[in-house]
Amino acid sequence: MKSQNKNRFKAAMVVTAASALLVTSVVTTQASNPADAASAKTKNVILFIGDGMGTAQRDAIRLATVGEKGKLAMDAMPYLGLIHTSSTIPVTDSAASATAYASGVKTYNGAIGMDANKKSVKTIMEYAKDAGKSTGVVTTSQVTDATGAAFGAHVEDRSKQSDIALQLLTKSKIDVLLGGGEDFWYPAGEPGKFKDEPVEDPSEKSKGTQGNLITKAKQLGYSYVTNKTDMQKAKGGKLLGLFANEEMFQQKPEGEGDIYNPVVSLPEMTKKAIDTLAANKNGFFLMVEEEGTDEFAHQNNAKMTIKAGQELDKSVQVAKDFAKKNPDTLVLVLADHETGGFSIEEVNADDESGDGISKEDGPFAIANSKLNFVVDWTTSGHTAVDIPITAMGRNSELFTGVYENTEVFTKLMQSLGYKVK
Ligand SMILES: [Zn+2]
Numbered sequence: 001m002k003s004q005n006k007n008r009f010k011a012a013m014v015v016t017a018a019s020a021l022l023v024t025s026v027v028t029t030q031a032s033n034p035a036d037a038a039s040a041k042t043k044n045v046i047l048f049i050g051d052g053m054g055t056a057q058r059d060a061i062r063l064a065t066v067g068e069k070g071k072l073a074m075d076a077m078p079y080l081g082l083i084h085t086s087s088t089i090p091v092t093d094s095a096a097s098a099t100a101y102a103s104g105v106k107t108y109n110g111a112i113g114m115d116a117n118k119k120s121v122k123t124i125m126e127y128a129k130d131a132g133k134s135t136g137v138v139t140t141s142q143v144t145d146a147t148g149a150a151f152g153a154h155v156e157d158r159s160k161q162s163d164i165a166l167q168l169l170t171k172s173k174i175d176v177l178l179g180g181g182e183d184f185w186y187p188a189g190e191p192g193k194f195k196d197e198p199v200e201d202p203s204e205k206s207k208g209t210q211g212n213l214i215t216k217a218k219q220l221g222y223s224y225v226t227n228k229t230d231m232q233k234a235k236g237g238k239l240l241g242l243f244a245n246e247e248m249f250q251q252k253p254e255g256e257g258d259i260y261n262p263v264v265s266l267p268e269m270t271k272k273a274i275d276t277l278a279a280n281k282n283g284f285f286l287m288v289e290e291e292g293t294d295e296f297a298h299q300n301n302a303k304m305t306i307k308a309g310q311e312l313d314k315s316v317q318v319a320k321d322f323a324k325k326n327p328d329t330l331v332l333v334l335a336d337h338e339t340g341g342f343s344i345e346e347v348n349a350d351d352e353s354g355d356g357i358s359k360e361d362g363p364f365a366i367a368n369s370k371l372n373f374v375v376d377w378t379t380s381g382h383t384a385v386d387i388p389i390t391a392m393g394r395n396s397e398l399f400t401g402v403y404e405n406t407e408v409f410t411k412l413m414q415s416l417g418y419k420v421k
Pocket residue numbers: 052094294295298339382
């Protein structure tokens with residue numbers, strides 16, 4: 001009872017603080033100087049998507065990295081919300097989910113920037129571009145894979161990755177593109193920088209359907225880089241970096257050729273993207289995705305799922321460092337859906353321990369302790385459970401509560417001061 005009263009008191013305090021914020025923004029908006037009025041809007045957005053990263057994954061990453069008393073960069077943020085992830089069916093894929101975030105519509109699985117009737121829907125990055133901001137997509141997946149694609153392309157099916165690449169260059173004109181997926185930028189027979197049919201995955205080879213898109217990108221003024229040194233040296237506002245044939249890792253079950261060792265790390269790509277985009281005095285919209293948290297969960301490989309999550313957390317820290325110096329920046333960390341029905345259990349040999357996907361995975365050491373935990377999986381697919389969102393920076397208080405994935409778009413528009421057109 002006592003603690004309940006205390007919580008109620010705390011809630012009242014939060015409401016008071018929120019109303020104080022509201023008052024401040026109303027006063028600012030009404031100020032006669034237009035520059036003052038604009039200052040309440042979010043200038044820069046850095047949106048992190050841990051693909052497949054549900055609540056339990058975030059907790060396992062925390063236990064393995066900082067232990068029970070520690071805090072991840074993605075958790076040390078003032079605001080928390082919970083998101084329902086359905087598409088037009090209960091279990092979404094990454095394409096429909098990213099379309100919900102980017103354009104505010106529930107659509108069918110596989111859709112990129114289109115509603116359920118296959119009509120193109122304007123994306124938040126297209127709105128940002130119209131407002132004079134720079135835009136960027138960073139991922140350890142193909143830059144043309146579903147999540148990034150839904151922010152800057154409109155195609156009926158996510159598999160059309162060369163069409164997506166062409167649209168990112170010529171239609172939505174995304175300024176910074178860093179990730180994998182070189183195979184879709186060169187036609188068959190032109191291997192590019194990363195050779196066809198490598199030993200670690202002989203199925204990887206150039207399969208572009210839109211000609212040589214690297215030549216095209218260069219003609220459009222992009223600097224093109226394929227390694228860390230060249231990426232860090234690159235100058236100018238338009239940057240294309242492709243660092244793998246497909247994903248920047250090999251998603252396999254544990255001990256069967258699983259590799260997570262990107263040639264350029266996610267935090268390094270994030271840093272370069274922010275440095276490049278921040279040169280625009282109108283601000284920027286950047287989406288950063290870690291794909292390993294999903295792909296390794298599909299393999300029920302908790303070791304690599306956690307490793308990928310740790311890289312995501314380091315990238316969040318890079319963004320937070322920028323946001324501290326640039327308080328008109330909004331930083332969000334969320335997922336598109338949960339993958340694997342991931343659960344954290346104690347180490348107990350008498351527990352069910354089935355075989356295949358229901359087998360316990362681990363044990364994993366809890367950092368700063370002598371204790372361990374095991375991971376249990378219920379599926380190798382996606383699930384329909386809610387996912388958490390944490391938020392800091394300008395207008396981050398908008399992201400509290402329990403809401404639909406489509407409302408992420410609405411809240412972003414509100415935060416940036418845009419009207420739906
Ligand atoms: Zn998936």
